[in-house]
Amino acid sequence: MKKSITLCSLIFFSGVVSAQGYSLSCDDSRLLFPKQTLSTDDSLDVLADRSEISKGDTYLLTGNVSLNSSAYFLAADEIQIKKTDKTSTAKGGVKYQDDELMFVGESAVVKKKADNNHITLQQVSFHYPESKMNGKASQVVNDGVSQVFDSVSYTLCPLGNTDWQMKADQITLNSDTNRGVASDVVVEFLGVPIFYAPHHEWVLEGRGSGFLAPSFGSYHESVADQNNNYQVRIPYYFNIAADRDLLLSLNQLSSRGSIIEAKYRQLITANDYVDGGRFEIEGHYLNEDKITKNKRWLLNSTIDLALNDKTDLNITTNRVSDKDYFKEIAHTNTSGSALNSKVDLTFEDADKNLNMVFFAESEQLINSGTSKYTRAPELSISKGFTGLDNRRMDLSLVSTKFANKDSSYTTGIRTHAQANFSRSITTDAYSLTPKLNLSTTDYALDNTTNESRSIYSVGLDSKLFLEREVNLFGTDLIQTLTPRLAYNYTPEKTDPSVNFDSESKSDSYESLFSGQKFTGIDRIGKANDLTFGLESDFIDEETGETYLSLKSAQSFYADAVSPNGSDRKYSDIAMSANITLDDLSFNNSLEFDPETNKIDKRDSSMSYILNPRKFLTLAHHDDNGTKSAELYGAYPITQNVHVFAGINRSITNSITNKETTGIAYESCCWALRLAHFKKHISGNDYDYITNFELVLKGLASTSPGLAARLEEEVPNYLANLKDL
Known part of the structure; x- marks a missing residue:
């Protein structure tokens, strides 16, 4: 009963x-x-x-x-x-x-x-x-x-x-x-x-069909020159069967018209062909936009299948009627550049350390996005072997067909084979990890001469483990000290004329020790580098918590040629310091240029978190002069009322990238929340939307999707109006 x-x-x-x-x-x-x-x-x-x-x-x-x-x-x-x-x-x-x-x-x-x-x-x-x-x-x-x-x-x-x-x-x-x-x-x-x-x-x-709670909101529509547009969504849930359902909604936008939205979900039970899976399709349709007079629509679908205990298949489709759909109709994903559809077939045998993947994708540009290379398709296989005394060999082969919607880009097929050999020698006092990498890459290009490249690289990474007992501020701590030395060598090779997926790496702590100057496969920088580093942690002897973590590293180039092509004999100094003291934490990482005595890159943050309704986070980022700042927080005004906010602002060009503000009231019986979102699109164009949420204890929220968006826009905030 x-x-x-x-x-x-x-x-x-x-x-x-x-x-x-x-x-x-x-x-x-x-x-x-x-x-x-x-x-x-x-x-x-x-x-x-x-x-x-x-x-x-x-x-x-x-x-x-x-x-x-x-x-x-x-x-x-x-x-x-x-x-x-x-x-x-x-x-x-x-x-x-x-x-x-x-x-x-x-x-x-x-x-x-x-x-x-x-x-x-x-x-x-x-x-x-x-x-x-x-x-x-x-x-x-x-x-x-x-x-x-x-x-x-x-x-x-x-x-x-x-x-x-x-x-x-x-x-x-x-x-x-x-x-x-x-x-x-x-x-x-x-x-x-x-x-x-x-x-x-x-x-x-079990589940039953019926109306769900309606949701309400307002938004700014610059095209219509109206600032007070409203949105009402009325959903109805159909419980078709135990393994399938349908959510049908009427979404009324005052400036655009009535949108029919539907989402169908079905569980796929195990049979003679598959071990189980899930299918979902979502569609939105506006027959005639009041402003553009065009049909506007969205279609998303996902199918996940476990073909057997080692093989999984995922097919995802994301499409909209036009590139401005999210800005003008959905009022979400306004900063996205593309929608990707994909097919991902994966075979993984953990016992044999064997992995095979077939992947293909396509993109639809949205908002102000520009075309990028897509993999259409990619086939990869990798196999690992583990021998005595931690000897390891990893073999891989990946062949990718690169496509681009812009015909001015070079396209073609890249086939890359690679063999990695390593051995980890570890004791309580030190560790040594020598490694050897052999690779060959072949480019079959569509509108230029075919190319190929074979290259090898060697490296040695070593660590020395030291520790001592210390007492700071009346607390017994263990201080670890780990000097680290690595050598990496890669001979000079001419890179291919095409660049499908490589970008320069920053001089972060781990990237300096890797010896790799670029991401991806197309660019492999010359290396004859010696990297020195030092790590130190202060750990509570009783609880095991780390109060202070320090890291610093710098690379020296024996060939006197840095990755950016200059004749510098050394890299920037990569440093980081992370401090945690009860509810207060400081995190700081930077790249210091000893030649100019300036900081090229810095990421700093400070957080004071008492609980998910009372916290403050400040962050500052500086990437070679491009500066931005972030502020996230929540504060209880009274026992029942709290406010929350999240702001991301570019200091360089004085543009607020995104802003979230709101206020909420909670009692033992019901709760009310008002949230306002502002997101920069381009130039002086912003997207504004305001959501209203009412929760009656034990019943559903009038805006069930609001909590997820708030937790994304305001990190550390517990958005669900329920027990902390």
Whole structure:
């Protein structure tokens, strides 16, 4: 019965799409009356001040009467027991309790029939201690199969609080048919009706079809020269079967028109061909845009299949009608440059250390994106071998066909074969890792001469492990000190004329020790480098937490030629320092140029985090003069009200890249949130959208997607309006 009523409340606002409701912060353990311990055997324990026997089989108990069995507890001012028909009639100050719920009412009749207790209660208050649901009804009848509530109202607010409540003339729950039926349903919030349904039916166990909570918002539409446009989305959920469902929504944009949105999901059960999987397709359609007069649409689909225990297949399609769809219709992904569709077939045998991948992709440019190389397709295979004394050999072969929508770009097929040999020699005092890399690359190009390149590289990475015990500020710590020395050699080779996927690496700590100057395969810089580094950690001897971590490294070029082509004999000095002190943390990494005595690149951040509703994070980035700053935080104004914000601003050109601000109110019973998003598109063009969210405890949010967006835009913020 408890589950049935809870599902009843969920159905009106969430359609029982998800079993997880919203549970706002509230520590309320109050009950209708002190909880009684039920009998542990089949006997009926009877207590009363006075008792009378009439008509042979009828007992009248008065004065502090209580009946306690293994199935229920019943107390009242007066209880009449008829042994013949196994009926107990209680009057005055009635209290009833079983293993799920509690009732307090004027009268009650409990009748034993077969294995069920038939109960009828009048003018009752009820309470489910586990779910915290409580309410009132003029009459409750439970025959063991169906429960009928007349003139019922209930809420998930604490006892005595009815900020929101659901009322119905009658609710019938039938466990045999797994159906619930309600008539004249009204949801009231702060005494104001906000939802009405003359008749509603739903399933008691599992998912059920029904309307979900509508969502509301406003947005700025610069094209329409209107600042106060509104958005209303009304979703309806179809529970087609246990393994499939459909979400159909009407999304009304005041400046653009009505958009039909649909999302179909299906689980694929294991059969003779696949081990299982999942299929999902989503489509949006606007028949005629009020402004452009064009049809606007979106189509996304994903299929994930486990062909067997070693082979997985993923096919993803993402398409929109035009490049401005996200800016003008969706008001999301406005900073994206392309939509990628892909086919990814992977075979992985962990026991044999064998991996094979077939991958193909295509792109659709959106917003102000420019074309990039796509892999259409790529086939790769890799195999690892582990020998004695940590000897390892890794072989790989990858062949990629590169395509580009811009015909001015060189396209073609690149085939790259590589063999890596390494051995890790590790003791408590030191580690040595020599390595050898052999590779050959062949370019079959479409509109220029074919090219090829074979090259080798060698390297040695060594570490010395030192540690000592220290005491700082009264805390026993272990300080580790790890000097590190690496040598990397790669002979000079002419790079191919085409560059499909290589970019210069920054002088970060790990990249200096790798000996690699570029990402990807096309560019392999000459190296004859000796890299010195030093690492030191301060670790709490008792808890194992690291309070301070320091790193520094610099490379020296024996051939006096740096990766940027200058005659410098050394790299920038890469340094980082990370400090964690209880709720306060500092993180700083930089690249220092000893020739100019200037910092080329720096990333700094400071965070003070007491909890996900009270924190502050400041960050500053400087990449060769391109500077930006970030601010993220939340602060409780009162016990119930908190504000939150996230700002990313370019200091170099004084442009706010994105900005999020908002305020929220939370109580034990309901919550309200207002969030405003501003995102830079290009020039003086910004996208603005404001979302409103209302959560009634135990029911769904009116903006279920808002929490995920807030957690992305404001890191460290717990966006769900529920217990911290």
